[in-house]
Amino acid sequence: MVAFWLGSVFNILGIQDDFYIQFQRSGGFTGISNNIDVDSKKLDASEKEKIRQMIDQCNFFEFQRVDSLSKNIPDQFQYVITIEQGDQKKTVELTDSTVPEHFIPLINYLNQKARAAR
DSSP states (O other), rough: OEEEEEEEEHHHHHHOEEEEEEEEETTTOOOOOOOEEEEEGOOOOHHHHHHHHHHHHGGGGOOOOOOOTTTTTOEEEEEEEEETTTEEEEEEEETTTTTTGHHHHHHHHHHHHHHHHH
């Protein structure tokens, strides 16, 4: 009953509860890539909330890319994260040398999930 009520409130307020993430890690010394797609509709409530908190913590949809002079560091990883939530869709591209600290939990989580899915 409470879940139904909360779902109704989210719909009335226009807050989208579901999200879809595409994650790709490439580069590194071995060049092995890690990829995963995460559909929140296939997650349990606690995992969905955990990911949502990480997205909020890094202000994903408000994030403005910061260019770095150290982009061409050999053997670093490159990360491409695309998140669709409601009418929002954004892609963020980062490297090991340009990852802001507040993105690390999300990247680590998605990378672990990609490794487990292999």
